[in-house]
Amino acid sequence: MTKRLVLFAAAILRAQDLRTVTEPVIPPSCAVLESHLATVDESQPDTRRIQQALDKCAPGQAVELKADGEHRSFLSGPLDLRAGVTLRIGAGVTLYASRNPRDYDVTPGRCGTVDKNGRGCRALINGDHVANAALMGEGTIDGRGGSMLLDEKVTWWDLAEKARAGGNQNCPRLIVLSHSDNFTLYRITLKNSPNFHVYYGDGNGFTAWGVIINTPKNARNTDGIDPGASTNVTITHCYIHTGDDNVAIKAGGPTSHITVAHNHFYAGHGMSIGSETNGGAEAIRVTDLSIDGADNGIRIKSNETRGGLVRDVLYDDVCIRNTKNPILMDTHYTATVGTERGRIPVFRDITLRNVRVSGGGKITFDGYDQSNRLGMTFDNVQIDPSATLKWVVAHADFAFGPGPVNFHPEGPDVAVQGKPGKGKPNACADKFVSMP
Numbered sequence: 001m002t003k004r005l006v007l008f009a010a011a012i013l014r015a016q017d018l019r020t021v022t023e024p025v026i027p028p029s030c031a032v033l034e035s036h037l038a039t040v041d042e043s044q045p046d047t048r049r050i051q052q053a054l055d056k057c058a059p060g061q062a063v064e065l066k067a068d069g070e071h072r073s074f075l076s077g078p079l080d081l082r083a084g085v086t087l088r089i090g091a092g093v094t095l096y097a098s099r100n101p102r103d104y105d106v107t108p109g110r111c112g113t114v115d116k117n118g119r120g121c122r123a124l125i126n127g128d129h130v131a132n133a134a135l136m137g138e139g140t141i142d143g144r145g146g147s148m149l150l151d152e153k154v155t156w157w158d159l160a161e162k163a164r165a166g167g168n169q170n171c172p173r174l175i176v177l178s179h180s181d182n183f184t185l186y187r188i189t190l191k192n193s194p195n196f197h198v199y200y201g202d203g204n205g206f207t208a209w210g211v212i213i214n215t216p217k218n219a220r221n222t223d224g225i226d227p228g229a230s231t232n233v234t235i236t237h238c239y240i241h242t243g244d245d246n247v248a249i250k251a252g253g254p255t256s257h258i259t260v261a262h263n264h265f266y267a268g269h270g271m272s273i274g275s276e277t278n279g280g281a282e283a284i285r286v287t288d289l290s291i292d293g294a295d296n297g298i299r300i301k302s303n304e305t306r307g308g309l310v311r312d313v314l315y316d317d318v319c320i321r322n323t324k325n326p327i328l329m330d331t332h333y334t335a336t337v338g339t340e341r342g343r344i345p346v347f348r349d350i351t352l353r354n355v356r357v358s359g360g361g362k363i364t365f366d367g368y369d370q371s372n373r374l375g376m377t378f379d380n381v382q383i384d385p386s387a388t389l390k391w392v393v394a395h396a397d398f399a400f401g402p403g404p405v406n407f408h409p410e411g412p413d414v415a416v417q418g419k420p421g422k423g424k425p426n427a428c429a430d431k432f433v434s435m436p
Helices: 002-016 047-056 157-167
Strands: 029-034 062-066 073-076 085-087 094-097 126-127 134-136 140-142 174-178 185-186 189-190 198-201 202-209 212-214 224-227 232-236 240-241 247-250 257-264 271-275 279-292 296-301 308-321 325-328 350-358 362-368 372-385 390-394 396-400 414-417
Touching: 002 247, 029 047, 047 062, 047 073, 202 372, 224 232, 224 257, 247 257, 271 279, 271 308, 296 308, 296 350, 325 350, 325 372, 362 396
Parallel strands: 029 062, 062 085, 073 094, 085 134, 094 140, 126 174, 134 185, 140 189, 174 198, 185 202, 189 212, 198 224, 202 232, 212 240, 224 247, 232 257, 240 257, 247 271, 257 279, 271 296, 279 308, 296 325, 308 350, 325 362, 350 372, 362 390, 372 396, 396 414
Antiparallel strands: none
16 A cells, blocks of 8 residues: 555544443343333323332443333323433333423423424423433334324414425424433434434534334425534445435534444435534544435534534545435525625535446535635546436535546536546445344
8 A cells, every 4th residue: 555545544443432332231130110101191101110219229330111011101291311221112112202392381371382493392201411321222203293282273283384485493302412422323214203303412422323214205394313512423225215314414503423334314404514614623534425315415504693614524435316316515505594694605625436326316516705715636537428417516626536427517607627547437336224
């Protein structure tokens, strides 16, 4: 290996999650809670007994929810995780979220409404300053986003649709983790969240391994996994089908050293960075990813009210098919616009290597302006011919090679350098698999 390649390989290793991440191990149980419910009964919540068990459990152990014959259901309102303690959802068990908005109220009467502020609900699973906590198991957590709220003729997802006309829905997220270093999600199935499935913020060390997220594509604002303002994050061996971003790396604060590897995405808004990038996002590695039938594929999004520098991002071994926007670099994102101006988004040192797109769609390379340009490198990036393929390109600097590139983006204020070589497109035949 040449000196140049050695240095390049070392840079890649430094850029990803700096931890040594291995497959998690489920700890021994401090308490085993057996199900009392064959079907969900809103009059028999398990919230108190689960919370009491979590409160009493010693660090390094787990509270296990276990099936008892035909009894396989638990019902809960918000739960608070504890430092060092794992909540284990056993095989065949489903933890159902309460449909009572009053269980989630941050202030009385706000959850389950649409207002100008939003954020009126607690999450179902909450972790605040709980280092080394975890959520594990082969069971399921069902947020029941499409079920009618108690004493209401509306679902959580109906509220999200109502908010399109103005305001913000007050719907609970499924899992919210804040300032919780070294948190682990392992082998759990998450479905039907009323809002985001997983948000991890302001932490150092987060692992999602073997997680399945399966929520309908028309369920608005149901992001899969969103790490934000954090460092040392790994999302791996996951399957994500949802109604918004499959993964969204948010950078309202400094965000770095993130690995997204060996995953499969289906319906959703793609592998996203943003829209908050004002804290800066860097040292991000996305490898071995399939995106099949999504609205967006590879996406970085921001605007002048929440922009900042996004740099040192590598997408390697990515296969995208039948996706509306296979590659979307968007510095004029309009879905979420704040009031402060002058936060200019700058995306540079963005590398696509061994990336293949099939099935047409719209490809956007949108630099902010002549002074704040998009900077990208393409190395073995090939786009299969399609009558539906469209391009939007502006204010960009592109470098081609050393691998093949079978397109030549054209648009206002675009510069291209380098000469692509010859080679075969990324072999994607085995990438696209069914949801488990």
